[in-house]
Amino acid sequence: VSTLTIREIEEGEDLVIATVNDSLDSWNMASQGLGASNFREEGIDHRCLDDGAVLKAADDIDTGTAIPVNGGAAAAVLNDGTDDMVIGPFNLSVTDDEKIVVRASLYYAMATDDTEFTVDIRYGSSASGPWTQMPRTVRTHAMRTGALFPVGKGSISITTLHAVENNSTLYFALFAESGPTGADDTEVDSVTFFAEQIAR
């Protein structure tokens, strides 16, 4: 915090060097240490902020529906017994030590021959992987034999936090797997993925 103190001069007094220098010194000190109290309450608004100073997410949001994981034009069908990337990859270029919040949600309809459906969020250093599972993001839905409803339909949402280091580029994607084995007929739909960097 800087407080500027001006030495007043009075009529009739000799203007001495110290009077001027004291004011100059105060200017010098003040100009090196501006603080919150130098600014008017509510005096700083968004126009002062550089783009991306607080939230950098403009190019890191994507949404989708009926993602064709098999490469088909319309099918959103999972390969039984193997994992599929259902949306992504999205990449963030990190310019500071930051925390990234990643959110994903989807709807699924398990086929009659499938009993388990698992999703997780993964990250990697390139768009083609290799992929590493983000901790705490595995979500499994399963129907047990004998349940009233052998076919499962539902939705899964995940929020997770990931700390990243400066000057790194990370890729994120949502993976899903159905099974255990059999026909490829479990479907996913309404997939949404959202990763944001909160800088300050």
Next chain:
Amino acid sequence: MAYRYRTETVETGNVIEPSWWNANMGELASEFNGGLDRDNLPLAGVTQARLAEDACNSIVNATGSSSSSYTPSVETTGWQGSTEISVSTLEVTVDSLLIIEWSGNWTWAGISTAGSFDGSTPTEDAVEWRITVDGSEAAVTGPIGDQRWKDSVWLCAAVPVAPGPHTVAIECRIAERDFDGLSVNDKATNDLTLNDRELVITQRKR
């Protein structure tokens, strides 16, 4: 006021009047000592590096975000919380909005299979989850039955808070319930094991 002008203009040949000097300097000093605002700063002049860390948002690392398995007690039908589920205490220094998100995955050890839920045995074990802030409920699920023996949920809440310590907790309530899910009948028979879960709290300050 962002712009201040000299109140007195001295021209060549004038004898400097002390009050002019004082008035001009005073005008500048009053602006500098608490009157600066957006007009004194260039457009987009405040870059990320100029902002203090967490000046606008803080993301809280929550206690209890874990991949380790945890089995809550089925000996009670009331709400129960613990650090193993998710609890976080944070010291808030300015008026803030807490945006709270929790998601978790669990597995039932068994399934309510007696009968066919056609009315002859109209009960099942079920779990509810909720977010509390300083003990007050901020978000809650309904009872989620054990028919889906591996299941998950995502909860969110936004709660304004004043400066001071605040505790965000995730709690569960496990019980045997009527099949309509409305009333608690008894203690649950089946254990529930909580697996991957994460509590993320964003403190929005501005």
